[in-house]
Amino acid sequence: MSEKTLSCAQFSDTASLIAEVLRQFSRSASAITLDGLDEDRFHSVALPLGKAGYRCIFGAAGHLFVPLAATSQHIVVTATNDNFHFLQPVMRLMREQGHLVSEVSCRDVSAATLAGYLKHCDVAWFEWGDGMVIPASRLPKYCRMVCRIHGYELFQPHLLQANWQNIDEVIVVSEAMKARFSELLGENLPASLQITVLANLTDHQPATQFSARRNPFHLACVARFAPPKNLHMLLPLMQALVRIDKRYKVFIAGRVEDERMYYSFCQLTHTYGLQNNIEYCGVVPADKMAAWYQDKNSVVSVSYHETQGMGIFEAMLAGLKPVAFHASGGLDEYLPNDYLFSDIDAAVAAICAGNPNPQQYVAEGLNLLRQAQLRESYPRLWQPHAHQSPLFSILIPTWNRERYVLPAVCSALNQRDDHFEVIVVDDGSTDSSLAQLAHLDDPRLRIISKAHTNAPDTRNHAVAHAKGEYVVWLDSDDLLHANALRHYRALLARFPQTDVISCAMEKHGSEKQFYAMINHPPATWLHQVIHGNFISNPGSCVRRALYEKVGGYDPAFIRAHDYEFWSRAIGEAQVMFTACCNISYRVHDGNLTGIGKPVDMSWEYRIFSALVQRYPLAALLPGHSNKAREVFVAARREQLRLQSAVDNLCIVIDAINQPLAALTPMIALLARQQDRRFTLLIVADKPLAFVGQPVVIADTLCPQTIADFAQQKWPGQYYRSFLLQPGESEPQPRQAITQLKRAILGDAVMPSLFQRL
Structure with a gap:
C-alpha cells in the first residue's frame, strides 16, 4: 500500500478526477492527497468519494483522503509536549471501536495545519489544558472539541488563554478539580460548557502472582521532581523508618522537572544520612513498571496536591499497599480514609504493619478504579448521538x-x-x-x-x-x-x-x-x-x-x-x-x-414599528421606566429612519418617451415640494437647454443609466429611484415627496405620482 498525490489541475472535469482517485485506491494507494482542490470543487468530489467509502481527514495545502467506514469517526488527538502517556489507553479504546485516530504532534504545527485537521475531523481531543487547546480554541470551530485537564494546568496562567467558548466538554478526574476549574474561570465560564468528572483509564494489568523477591522493607514512590509531588517530605519519613529499621529503603521513579528541587533533595539526603536508604531510578518505561514493582512492598505518596493518584492505583494493581498523605485535589474521592494519613507517625505505623496479603490491594484497586465502567463511559465523549430522531x-x-x-x-x-x-x-x-x-x-x-x-x-x-x-x-x-x-x-x-x-x-x-x-x-x-x-x-x-x-x-x-x-x-x-x-x-x-x-433599511424600520405594536414595551425593554422606554423608542425610530436613507431619493423624469409639454408642470410640481431633500434626474435623448435642470443623455430610459448617476451622487450608499408620472393629481401635491418617504417606511400609502424603478 502507498500514498499518492494527484494535481487537480490536470483534470478538466470533476468526473475524471473522481474516476482516477477511485482507480488509484483500487490499485494500491492507501491514501491520496489532492492538490489544488478549491472549496467548491472539494464538496463535489467528497460526495461520490464518501459514498465509495473514502473520507478527507486533512485539508490545508492539499486534501488527504483515506478509506474510512461510514460508521467510523475521525478523531484528532494532541497532547502538551507530546505527552500522550495518559491518553494511550483512551486512544487504544478509540481504535478498538474502529475509529481513525490521528496523533498531531505539537512540534512545528502551524495554525493552517491545525485548522486543516480540525475542519475535517469529527472530534478533536486535547490532552492537558495548557497546550494545543489554546491556539485551536481561537480558530473557527468546526468539530466537537474535548479537553482533558489533569490538575497542574489549573494552577498556571496558560489555561486562561484558551477560548473556552469553543470547547464542548472538559474532562477532569475529581470534583475538587471541577470546582477549581469553575472558580478559575468565574464569570467567564460558558454556560454551555459541559464539565465531566471521569477517572483515568490505565493499561496496567492486575498481578496474579507475586514474586518471592518481594522485600518487606522496600518502598516505591512514583513521582516526578516537581513541587506538587512534595518529595522532600520523604526525608523525615525515611528518617523515622530508619530509626526503626535501617533496612527500609525507598525507590523513586520519575523524571526531573525541577533541577533545583532535585539538587536540594540530593544534598539533603546526605545531610540526613539517608544516601543508603533512598535510590532515584529515573524514568522507568511504562512496560517495565510491573517488573519494577515486584520487589516492593508498599507505595508511598507524599504529594501535597493529587487528583486521582494513578501511580498509587497502578502500584496497588501490582499488590503494593498504599500509604498516601491526605492531599488536596481529589485523592480522597478515590482512596478510602484508611490509606490516607496526615502525619508522619501514622504513615510510619502503616508501613511497619507490613503487607501480608498483596492480593487484597489488587482486588481493592480494581474495585476502586472501575475500569470496566470507565470503558463504557469514555465512548460517550466521541460517539455521535443516536440518529433515530429527530429528522x-x-x-x-x-x-x-x-x-x-x-x-x-x-x-x-x-x-x-x-x-x-x-x-x-x-x-x-x-x-x-x-x-x-x-x-x-x-x-x-x-x-x-x-x-x-x-x-x-x-x-x-x-x-x-x-x-x-x-x-x-x-x-x-x-x-x-x-x-x-x-x-x-x-x-x-x-x-x-x-x-x-x-x-x-x-x-x-x-x-x-x-x-x-x-x-x-x-x-x-x-x-x-x-x-x-x-x-x-x-x-x-x-x-x-x-x-x-x-x-x-x-x-x-x-x-x-x-x-x-x-x-x-x-x-x-x-x-x-x-x-x-x-x-x-x-x-x-x-x-x-x-x-x-x-x-434597504426601510424594512428594519417597518419591523421595528410592528414590534412596538405587537409587544408591550415593558417586555421589550424590561428594567426601564416608562419615560425611558418612550425616549428609546423615539430615538430608535429616528435612527432607523436615518439608516433607511429615504433622502437618497432620485426622482426621474422621462424626457425620452414624454412630450416636452409635459415636462414643465412636472418640474413645477417638484419645485413646490415642502420636502426638498431629493435629487431630480431628467433623462432625455437630446439636450434640453430650456428646462434649467441637469439632463442625462441616453437612448433609452435604462436602469443602468440611473444606477451610474446614483453611484456618483451617493457612492457606496443605498438609494431609491422613482419615475414621476405625468398628469396625475394628488390631494396635497406639495406633500408628495413627504408622503413618498412615509410610504417607503410603511407609514403611508404610496402616492400614485410615483413608480418605483
Whole structure:
C-alpha cells in the first residue's frame, strides 16, 4: 500500500478526477492527497468519494483522503509536549471501536495545519489544558472539541488563554478539580460548557502472582521532581523508618522537572544520612513498571496536591499497599480514609504493619478504579448521538444560481449525520441551475420547481414540503459544514426545549473572515429583538412547528424577511446560539443582501414599528421606566429612519418617451415640494437647454443609466429611484415627496405620482 498525490489541475472535469482517485485506491494507494482542490470543487468530489467509502481527514495545502467506514469517526488527538502517556489507553479504546485516530504532534504545527485537521475531523481531543487547546480554541470551530485537564494546568496562567467558548466538554478526574476549574474561570465560564468528572483509564494489568523477591522493607514512590509531588517530605519519613529499621529503603521513579528541587533533595539526603536508604531510578518505561514493582512492598505518596493518584492505583494493581498523605485535589474521592494519613507517625505505623496479603490491594484497586465502567463511559465523549430522531430537513431555496448550487447541495449531502433529507426549491430559474443537479442520484434529495415569485414565498414553499422535525437553512450560494447536523443533534439532545439555533459562519474563499458567535443556552430573547436582528439565518436550525405556530415568511418583505419572521417568532421561541462555524458564506454581486453591502433599511424600520405594536414595551425593554422606554423608542425610530436613507431619493423624469409639454408642470410640481431633500434626474435623448435642470443623455430610459448617476451622487450608499408620472393629481401635491418617504417606511400609502424603478 502507498500514498499518492494527484494535481487537480490536470483534470478538466470533476468526473475524471473522481474516476482516477477511485482507480488509484483500487490499485494500491492507501491514501491520496489532492492538490489544488478549491472549496467548491472539494464538496463535489467528497460526495461520490464518501459514498465509495473514502473520507478527507486533512485539508490545508492539499486534501488527504483515506478509506474510512461510514460508521467510523475521525478523531484528532494532541497532547502538551507530546505527552500522550495518559491518553494511550483512551486512544487504544478509540481504535478498538474502529475509529481513525490521528496523533498531531505539537512540534512545528502551524495554525493552517491545525485548522486543516480540525475542519475535517469529527472530534478533536486535547490532552492537558495548557497546550494545543489554546491556539485551536481561537480558530473557527468546526468539530466537537474535548479537553482533558489533569490538575497542574489549573494552577498556571496558560489555561486562561484558551477560548473556552469553543470547547464542548472538559474532562477532569475529581470534583475538587471541577470546582477549581469553575472558580478559575468565574464569570467567564460558558454556560454551555459541559464539565465531566471521569477517572483515568490505565493499561496496567492486575498481578496474579507475586514474586518471592518481594522485600518487606522496600518502598516505591512514583513521582516526578516537581513541587506538587512534595518529595522532600520523604526525608523525615525515611528518617523515622530508619530509626526503626535501617533496612527500609525507598525507590523513586520519575523524571526531573525541577533541577533545583532535585539538587536540594540530593544534598539533603546526605545531610540526613539517608544516601543508603533512598535510590532515584529515573524514568522507568511504562512496560517495565510491573517488573519494577515486584520487589516492593508498599507505595508511598507524599504529594501535597493529587487528583486521582494513578501511580498509587497502578502500584496497588501490582499488590503494593498504599500509604498516601491526605492531599488536596481529589485523592480522597478515590482512596478510602484508611490509606490516607496526615502525619508522619501514622504513615510510619502503616508501613511497619507490613503487607501480608498483596492480593487484597489488587482486588481493592480494581474495585476502586472501575475500569470496566470507565470503558463504557469514555465512548460517550466521541460517539455521535443516536440518529433515530429527530429528522432534519436541509432546505435550499434557489433562483438562478447555476454557478453555486451544485457545491451547496453536495455540501448538504456530505453531512456526517445519517437521518436527514435535502430539499431544493427552485424559484423558476431561467439559467441552468436545475441542469447542474440532474446527475445527483440520491434518495435523500428532492428537487421541487415552482413559478418565479420571490425569496420569502420560496422559503414558505420549502417549509411546506419538509418532513423533518427541524429545518436547517442553506442558501444556494453557501456551503454547509459536514459536522453541522451532528452538532445540532448534540445540542438538541442536551437542550430539547430549543426552537431555534443560530450558528457562527465564515466568509467563503481564500481570504477567510470569521463571524464568531458565543455559545448561549436556549432563552427567550424578546428584550434583544428591539435592538435589531441578532439571529443569523444562514445555517440556522428551526423547529418546523414554529412556522405553524407563528406563520411563515411574509412575501411582502423582499428583504429582511428572516428578521421579520424572527420578530414574530421571538415571542414564542427558545433561541440558542452556538460558536460552531456551520456555514461558509459567499459574498458576491448577486447576493440579495450581504455583509458590507448597502441595503434597504426601510424594512428594519417597518419591523421595528410592528414590534412596538405587537409587544408591550415593558417586555421589550424590561428594567426601564416608562419615560425611558418612550425616549428609546423615539430615538430608535429616528435612527432607523436615518439608516433607511429615504433622502437618497432620485426622482426621474422621462424626457425620452414624454412630450416636452409635459415636462414643465412636472418640474413645477417638484419645485413646490415642502420636502426638498431629493435629487431630480431628467433623462432625455437630446439636450434640453430650456428646462434649467441637469439632463442625462441616453437612448433609452435604462436602469443602468440611473444606477451610474446614483453611484456618483451617493457612492457606496443605498438609494431609491422613482419615475414621476405625468398628469396625475394628488390631494396635497406639495406633500408628495413627504408622503413618498412615509410610504417607503410603511407609514403611508404610496402616492400614485410615483413608480418605483
